[in-house]
Structure formats: C-alpha cells, structure tokens
Amino acid sequence: MIALTRVSRTFPARTETVAALHEIDLTVAEGEFVAVIGRSGCGKSTLLRLIAGLLEPTSGTITVDGGPVRGPRRDVALMQQQPALLPWRTALGNVLLPVEIARLPRAEGADRARELLDAVGLAGFHHRHPYELSGGMQQRVALCRALIQQPRVLLMDEPFSALDALTREDMAAQLQALHLARPATTVFVTHSIQEAVLLADRVVVLSPRPGRVREVLAVDIPRPRSLGRSAALPAVAECVAHLHDVLAKAGDDGRLS
Ligand SMILES: Nc1ncnc2c1ncn2[C@@H]1O[C@H](COP(=O)(O)OP(=O)(O)O)[C@@H](O)[C@H]1O
Ligand SMILES: [Mg+2]
Structure with a gap:
C-alpha cells in the first residue's frame, strides 16, 4: 500500500x-x-x-x-503532532470539516462524527469549542477528524x-x-x-x-x-x-x- x-x-x-x-x-x-x-x-x-x-x-x-x-x-489522512482545531468550530464541527470540504452528505457524516466522538470518550462534548477542551480532548477530536472519511x-x-x-x-x-x-x-x-x-x-x-x-x-x-x-x-x-x-x-x- x-x-x-x-x-x-x-x-x-x-x-x-x-x-x-x-x-x-x-x-x-x-x-x-x-x-x-x-x-x-x-x-x-x-x-x-x-x-x-x-x-x-x-x-x-x-x-x-x-x-x-x-x-x-x-x-490518506494525517493526524499531525498538534491538533490544530478551528477555534470557532465545535468539536463536532471540527470533525465534520473534511466532510464539508469534500462536499459529502452532511447528515451521514454527522452520524459518523457523533459515533466517533462517543467512541473516544467525548460523548457530551460534541458542542464544546476547543478552548473548553483539554489538550488530550483536542487530540481526540483531531483523531476523529482524521478518521471521519474512513481513510x-x-x-x-x-x-x-x-x-x-x-x-x-x-x-x-x-x-x-x-x-x-x-x-x-x-x-x-x-x-x-x-x-x-x-x-x-x-x-x-x-x-x-x-x-x-x-x-x-x-x-x-x-x-x-x-x-x-x-x-x-x-x-x-x-x-x-x-x-x-x-x-x-x-x-x-x-x-x-
Ligand atoms: N520545514 C523544515 N525546514 C527546515 N528544517 C526542517 C523542516 N522540517 C524538519 N526539519 C529538520 O529536519 C530534522 C527532522 O525533523 P522532524 O522530521 O520534525 O523530526 P522528528 O519528528 O523525528 O522529531 C530536524 O533537524 C528538523 O529541524
Ligand atoms: Mg516529530
């Protein structure tokens, strides 16, 4: 590969x-x-x-x-050393960014984004902004963002x-x-x-x-x-x-x- x-x-x-x-x-x-x-x-x-x-x-x-x-x-998805989340977007909004850029169906993407956020222990944090999240939580959001397109x-x-x-x-x-x-x-x-x-x-x-x-x-x-x-x-x-x-x-x- x-x-x-x-x-x-x-x-x-x-x-x-x-x-x-x-x-x-x-x-x-x-x-x-x-x-x-x-x-x-x-x-x-x-x-x-x-x-x-x-x-x-x-x-x-x-x-x-x-x-x-x-x-x-x-x-091909790259999860960089720094989470580099967009500060004005929620956790969910950040995970959905690649879906929007690729113009994929948003509803389907949103379902998968929620599942991913739940799977990494961020249930209840979908609508928080990066400044409300710890460094580790931000990394987990970045992981979901890397996985959302099923690379x-x-x-x-x-x-x-x-x-x-x-x-x-x-x-x-x-x-x-x-x-x-x-x-x-x-x-x-x-x-x-x-x-x-x-x-x-x-x-x-x-x-x-x-x-x-x-x-x-x-x-x-x-x-x-x-x-x-x-x-x-x-x-x-x-x-x-x-x-x-x-x-x-x-x-x-x-x-x-
Ligand atoms: N864009 C760049 N410009 C100049 N030097 C760089 C650049 N990226 C990496 N380097 C240099 O290349 C070497 C390897 O860097 P890097 O790949 O970041 O190492 P690691 O991730 O293993 O710590 C380092 O000496 C670093 O300073
Ligand atoms: Mg490095």
Missing part, C-alpha cells in the same frame, strides 16, 4: 543543509499497522509528511496504492503525546479496536516503546539524524493486546527490551522525542 524506495530528504539551513532522512526503504502492506520510533529530530514527522504528499523527497520515490505521491489525497491510509504523528498515562492506554485500546474493526493501513509515530509494541504489526526503529532504518521488528503477538495485561507476556517484554537495546546501541540513551 505504501512503498518508499531510497527516500532522502534534506532541508536548507543557514550555513549547510540538514539531512533529515537518508535512503529510507520501507513498504507497508494493505491493512498493516507499522509503528515508527526514534529520537527527536530523526525525521519521523518528515517521513509522515512525505507519505502524506505535503513534502517532496529530495531523492527516491514514494508510491501509495501503486501510484506516485503527487500531493495530499482524500484517502485507507492513516498517518499519525505522536497522537497521544498530550494525554495522561491512563487516558493514553484507553486511547490505544480504542485505536486498536477501530483498527481491528476496519484495518486502515497505518503508520504510527510514537515515543513510547510499549505503545509501539502494543499496537503494531511491525516496529521500525530510525537512527538519529539523518534518519535511516536501523531495524524492523515484527511483533508476533495475538490481538487484542492490552497494555496492562499484555505487558506481562514474555513475548511483549522481549520485544520491549530488544527495542530498548537497539536504541541504546548506537549512542542513544533511550530518551525519545
């Missing part, structure tokens, strides 16, 4: 150019859930923006669903970073349930190794800048997984320990993002 071949991206800086990503080779199968971890500045957000068609690679090729990426597409490809950039630990576990469980019910091809950037192991079919570890694929780990643990109960499984503990080692090896101290 997603294929990157020798993808590099540099950015001009004041005196030199900054290499953000270096020769990334990565394929993601249809319906697969891939998590990406790596230190702050190793190019994780850049990777998602390249796949989303918001940035062009400096070299290399990217295809989605067999065709080259030429710009943003309706069937075939879902790109998520540290979507749960503003949530407290318990809400974060709830959200990861919700995301897993949504994915099991309707598996979109997903690339999920996180700084939590546990979250990556809980959610992903494969975990991609990027090296510090410029980001290169250092390791790809298949997580062979049956679903549904739970952060609480699965953490005790030897297979989960093994994956988590292994990823810590990989990150530690090349000079990382395991501190991410």
Whole structure:
C-alpha cells in the first residue's frame, strides 16, 4: 500500500543543509499497522509528511496504492503532532470539516462524527469549542477528524503525546479496536516503546539524524493486546527490551522525542 524506495530528504539551513532522512526503504502492506520510533529530530514527522504528499523527497520515490505521491489525497489522512482545531468550530464541527470540504452528505457524516466522538470518550462534548477542551480532548477530536472519511491510509504523528498515562492506554485500546474493526493501513509515530509494541504489526526503529532504518521488528503477538495485561507476556517484554537495546546501541540513551 505504501512503498518508499531510497527516500532522502534534506532541508536548507543557514550555513549547510540538514539531512533529515537518508535512503529510507520501507513498504507497508494493505491493512498493516507499522509503528515508527526514534529520537527527536530523526525525521519521523518528515517521513509522515512525505507519505502524506505535503513534502517532496529530495531523492527516491514514494508510491501509495501503486501510484506516485503527487500531493495530499482524500484517502490518506494525517493526524499531525498538534491538533490544530478551528477555534470557532465545535468539536463536532471540527470533525465534520473534511466532510464539508469534500462536499459529502452532511447528515451521514454527522452520524459518523457523533459515533466517533462517543467512541473516544467525548460523548457530551460534541458542542464544546476547543478552548473548553483539554489538550488530550483536542487530540481526540483531531483523531476523529482524521478518521471521519474512513481513510485507507492513516498517518499519525505522536497522537497521544498530550494525554495522561491512563487516558493514553484507553486511547490505544480504542485505536486498536477501530483498527481491528476496519484495518486502515497505518503508520504510527510514537515515543513510547510499549505503545509501539502494543499496537503494531511491525516496529521500525530510525537512527538519529539523518534518519535511516536501523531495524524492523515484527511483533508476533495475538490481538487484542492490552497494555496492562499484555505487558506481562514474555513475548511483549522481549520485544520491549530488544527495542530498548537497539536504541541504546548506537549512542542513544533511550530518551525519545
Ligand atoms: N520545514 C523544515 N525546514 C527546515 N528544517 C526542517 C523542516 N522540517 C524538519 N526539519 C529538520 O529536519 C530534522 C527532522 O525533523 P522532524 O522530521 O520534525 O523530526 P522528528 O519528528 O523525528 O522529531 C530536524 O533537524 C528538523 O529541524
Ligand atoms: Mg516529530
């Protein structure tokens, strides 16, 4: 569904150019859930923006669903690191924005938007404005906005970073349930190794800048997984320990993002 071949991206800086990503080779199968971890500045957000068609690679090729990426597409949703909600719209109004832009039937969209908001624990908050919502609630509204068009490809950039630990576990469980019910091809950037192991079919570890694929780990643990109960499984503990080692090896101290 997603294929990157020798993808590099540099950015001009004041005196030199900054290499953000270096020769990334990565394929993601249809319906697969891939998590990406790596230190702050190793190019994780850049990777998602390249796949989303918001940035062009400096070299290399990217295809989605067999065709080259030429710009943003309706069937590819990106949930950015910041929720970026429209302050004058309610939670429901923000979730409905993509429906309106695409001129899809509003009544049907509104039904789905309400269902999504309820599913992420925002029943009773449909008509609140962003300033009345906590950071974590705003992120959940942004998640619903990304899901409203039932994208075939879902790109998520540290979507749960503003949530407290318990809400974060709830959200990861919700995301897993949504994915099991309707598996979109997903690339999920996180700084939590546990979250990556809980959610992903494969975990991609990027090296510090410029980001290169250092390791790809298949997580062979049956679903549904739970952060609480699965953490005790030897297979989960093994994956988590292994990823810590990989990150530690090349000079990382395991501190991410
Ligand atoms: N638009 C941009 N202009 C200049 N430099 C950028 C831009 N976007 C990212 N970078 C640089 O590229 C590197 C990777 O950034 P980013 O993809 O945001 O990393 P991460 O998400 O892993 O923290 C960083 O050094 C960052 O400063
Ligand atoms: Mg980032």
